[in-house]
Amino acid sequence: MAGTVLLTGSSGFIAKxxxxxxxxxxxxxxxxxxxMDRADEVRAALAPYLTETAGTLGFVQAxxxxxxxWAEAMQGVTALVHTASPFPIAQPKDPATVIRPAVEGTERVLKAAAAAGVTRVVLTSSTVAVLNEAKPDTLQDEADWCDVHLPTTTPYAKSKTLAERAAWEIAKARGLRLTTIxxxxxxxxxxxENYGSSLALIERFLKGKDPMLPPMGxxxxxxxxxxxxxxxxxxxPETEGRRYLAASGSMAFVDMGRTLKAAYPTRRIPAREAPKAVFRILALFDPDIRSILPKLGHLERVSNVRAVGEMEMEFIAPKAALLAAADWLVRHGKVWS
Structure with a gap:
């Protein structure tokens, strides 16, 4: 056996x-x-894909x-993989509802690990903790950090950035061997079918809810x-103490729409880009649209050189990832024309 890993938020889209x-x-x-009533859900989701030599699966409530x-959960654990974090569909009215549990939760879990002598930690962060809106249209990498002080930084971006910053501070202070993805x-x-809000954007495309798409990617x-x-x-072990961007490339929303329209020509999928002025007007009435205004006209890009070079990753192409998500949603009846 390779050891016992504590996986937080194990019912999540990524965590499964x-x-x-x-x-x-x-x-x-x-x-x-x-x-704990979600344990059977997770077991059922994993069961069809497990090999005969798979490790054992158990659950704890936390x-x-x-x-x-948390102290009990850490007993006998050789490594911690912390994926749990709030992921809002819309930007909240009170930013603290997203920021506080993300930051305090990360602190709580990592401190519990350190107290139990669990020093190996892998944390799921986000590209939003890397992308600095003061540097639009530049290829950014693991040396970059989101500027949480910019007035345009969303509560979600702040939550992921502050949570990752807290993780690195705790790792340094408590001797944790941390890697972030x-x-x-x-x-x-x-x-x-329990994937939360992770594929909400693709569902929105396939349902044809928007006549045109924002000029962003x-x-x-x-x-x-x-x-x-x-x-x-x-x-x-050589990944310890390092951040790794997980991205196979960038796609503009209009390219996503056109890719999906080509795959599903009978669906009312938007395939045209709206002028920025349209979204500026809509933003006067919709706070969620207001939150994307700084991104309009920009294609956010990050480098995967470190992941390819040090982890030897061969990434699935963006279009293939998009079509795999859409195919699953259509086959399982999650979207209707």
Missing amino acids: QVALKLLNAGYAVRGTLRR DLEDDTG NPGLVLGPPLD LPVVDVRDVAEMHLRALQR
Whole structure:
């Protein structure tokens, strides 16, 4: 057996794929859940894909906002993979509702690990903790950080940035061997129908809710590659103390729309880009649109050179990740014309 990994937020879209990779690599996985009634859901999602030599899977109850259960969860653990973090569909009215649990939860979990003598940690962060809006249209890498003091920085970006900053501070102070994985827009197929808000953007495209698309673009990565990077981080001691961007490339929203329209020509999928002026007007009435105004006219780009060179990653192409997500949603009846 390769050891026992505590996987936080084990019912999540990314976490289920991470659990699958770990189990099939021979690790025992102990997943944390806020509600134990979701244990059967996770087991059922993983079961069809497990190999005969897969490690064992168990669960413990623990909440990012409560100290209860974390000390017990860490007992006998050889490594921590912390994926749990709030992911809002819309920007909240009170930023603290996203920022506080992300930061305090990360602090709570990493301090519990240190107290239990668990020193190896892999943290799921995000490209939003890297991308600095003061440097639009530049290729950014692991040396870059989001500027949380900019008035245009969203609560979600602040939550991921401050949580990752807190993790590095705790790692330094408590001797943790930390690696962070920073994914872009995570696409690809879910393992079951409980994937939260992760594929909301693709659902919106396929449902044809918008006549035109904003002139902007994001880094994209397949969820299976994100999971593989978590596994390789654990397996490779040389990744300790480093950040790794998880992105196979960037796609403009209009290119996403055109790719999906070509694949599903009978659907009312938007394939035209709206002028920036249209979104500036809409932003007067819609705070969610207001939050993307700084991104209009920009294609956010990050470098995956470190992941390719040091982890030997061969990423699934952005279009393939997009189409894999769409295919799953259509086949499982999650979108209707």
